[in-house]
Amino acid sequence: MGNICPETYPDPFNFNPDRFIKDGKINPEVTNPEAVFGFGRRICPGEYIAVDTLYVLISSVLAVFDVSVPKDANGNPDIKPSFSIGLICHPDPPKCSITPRSDRHKELVQNLLNSDPTNE
Numbered sequence: 001m002g003n004i005c006p007e008t009y010p011d012p013f014n015f016n017p018d019r020f021i022k023d024g025k026i027n028p029e030v031t032n033p034e035a036v037f038g039f040g041r042r043i044c045p046g047e048y049i050a051v052d053t054l055y056v057l058i059s060s061v062l063a064v065f066d067v068s069v070p071k072d073a074n075g076n077p078d079i080k081p082s083f084s085i086g087l088i089c090h091p092d093p094p095k096c097s098i099t100p101r102s103d104r105h106k107e108l109v110q111n112l113l114n115s116d117p118t119n120e
Ligand code: HEM
Pocket: 036, 037, 038, 039, 040, 041, 042, 043, 044, 045, 046, 047, 049, 050, 051
């Protein structure tokens, strides 16, 4: 359970992806949270396909949509993630707004939806 200790990740329940970045690059001094895939002889063999699939999924979404967070009264991002409690703990669905980046992107997505025969 070392990876959720504040000694490893200061302020671990604060959503702060910047904790992994230093001078615009991945900071090798911060532990990689790869333990989610297990370790040793039974380590998850799907780790690379899982990470690469997530990369393709996230970059495809960001290529055509703006994903924005709710703002507080001062116009600052208002992100307070909450988590389920139990043996397996996962983030609750976040509040966010997902809109096409432009009319061109909207048209691209609409054309893809229209050309999908399963989307009648
Ligand atoms: C984000 C996605 C995934 C996570 C977080 C994850 C996590 C894990 C974890 C924690 C284990 C147990 C490791 C251990 O016992 O030490 C495991 C086992 C396993 N995972 Fe994944 N996994 C993911 C995706 C996948 C994918 C995409 C595949 C296949 C394409 C896969 C196939 C397997 C298999 C076959 C095992 C059993 C390995 C064994 O017991 O020898 N996983 N995974």
